[in-house]
Structures are given as C-alpha cells and as structure tokens.
Amino acid sequence: MQITPVIAIHLAAALAAVALGPIALWARQGTTQRPRLHRAAGYAWVTVMVATAVSAIFITGGGGPRWGSFGLIHLFIPVTLGMLVMAFVYLARRNIVGHRKMMQRIYIGACLGAGAFTLLPGRFLGHTVWSALGLI
Template sequence: MTLDPLFDAPFAIQIHVAAVVPAALLGAYLLLRPKGTPRHRLLGKIWLCLMVITALSSFFIHQINLFYGFSPIHLLSVFVLFGCWGAIVNARRHNIAAHKRIVRGLYFGGIVGAGLFTFLPGRIMNKVAFGGDEIAPLVVVAVIAMALLWGVYREMRPRRRLS
C-alpha cells in the first residue's frame, strides 16, 4: 500500500478522499451505535457535512469524461446532496423511518457502492490499496458485493412470525 498516487492526484481528488474516508468510518460507527443520543446528533451533523464535501468535490473530478467532463457517477453526487437535505428535514420532522432509510441509502449507495468502483483496475484507489494489481481488487470487490447483496436480501425477505 502506498499513498503516492494520492499525493500525485489533482487537489479535488485529495479533498474528495479526505472527506470520504472519515465519512465511511464515522458512518459505520453511527449505524452501529445507539440512535437519538446527543452524540449521535452531533456526529450525524459532522457526517452529513463530510458527505456534502464529498459530493461537491466530485464535481471537480473529471477522470471519466463521458459528457462534457461528467459521468454517471456525478448523478450519484446530485442524489447525495438531495439525500443529505432529506435526512436533515426528516430528522427535524421526527420522521425517523424516512431519515433512517435515506441515511442507509447514502451510506451503502454513496460510500460503499460507489467506493467499490474506486478499487477497479486503472483507478487511483486501486493503485493506493493494491499497487495497480488487476486481479486482487476484482476478487475483493466481488466478495464485498456478494456480502452486500446477501445483506440486502436478508433485510428484504419476509420475516416469519412466531406465534
């Protein structure tokens, strides 16, 4: 593992990574810890700020140039910005079910899902984590994707009721 590819990357990518890495760690912590506490509310605000910085910084990253410097990943950034706003609005309205759904979507779609693609061959994070190897990241991404799909399947299937 080497951070040299990040140090050589454009400033927008450095900002993006500097925001998304703590957002990934903090988001996992928030999802696992008790909700509604003063700590949860404070760390949640910090997490949302990190997510907004992550989304905004992505608009200055044009590595995949499909349409005037933009790519489908930039649509995700728009969804993240709207999702952050929705998370705030629903938390303030005490619509906890909607808040929870939005935040989980932001985390698993915006961080985990999009993050998996950054480890594909030819991407900067592939060079950081795997030294540019082409096979190892595909195996890691496939295993994580299967684990996520299994988790989604387990959440979506109907539960048996004990009488």
C-alpha cells in the same frame, strides 16, 4: 497517476465518511442510546459527505461514457445531496423511521456503493490499491 489537491480533499472526506457513518448509525441502536454521540457523529458525517460530493464535481477524467467532463459515477453527486436534504426533511417532520432509512441508504449507496466503484483498476484509488498489492 498523480494525486491532485482536489482528489486529496475528496479522498480524505470520503474516508472520513466511511469511518464516521457506522458510529452515527450505531449510536442510536440497541437498548443503550447515545443521542449526543449520534448527533455529533451525524453532523460530522453529513459535513464530510457534502465535502465529498462537492469536491467530486471538480474531479474529471477516467474512462467510460462521458457527458462533458462528467462520468457515470458523477450521478452520485445530486443523488447524495438530494438524499441528505430529504433525510433532514424527514427529521424536521419528526419522521424518525424515514430519517433512519434515508441515512442508512445514503451510507450504503454513497459510501459503500460509490466506494466500490473507486476500486476499479482504471481509477486512481483502485490503481493505487491494486498496484500496491502487486496485482496489476
């Protein structure tokens, strides 16, 4: 398996999203609130999430059921982008609870859930990780 520029962009953006998400979520928790950190990390996280989703459109290959060049994991693209839009709609309507829940769900589903799928042995990242550990 070989890394392409699109996969490199996708991987870098996804790893940045996994790292930035907890910072954005943590900055508004507890008694000490950090609104400036929350906003900065949040906008950075949204930016890398959009980059991750858009770059995924151009990644093809892999096994399993296909629809043209898209596999099942590509269903995360419209779901993620739609949920990001809804999170900002909640924010515009000053529905902070809805915004918070939507952002938490995006992080869990798109970062952790989709991230778990990428660790399957037949996928690029999964193959790289498991072969580096000597498990395949």
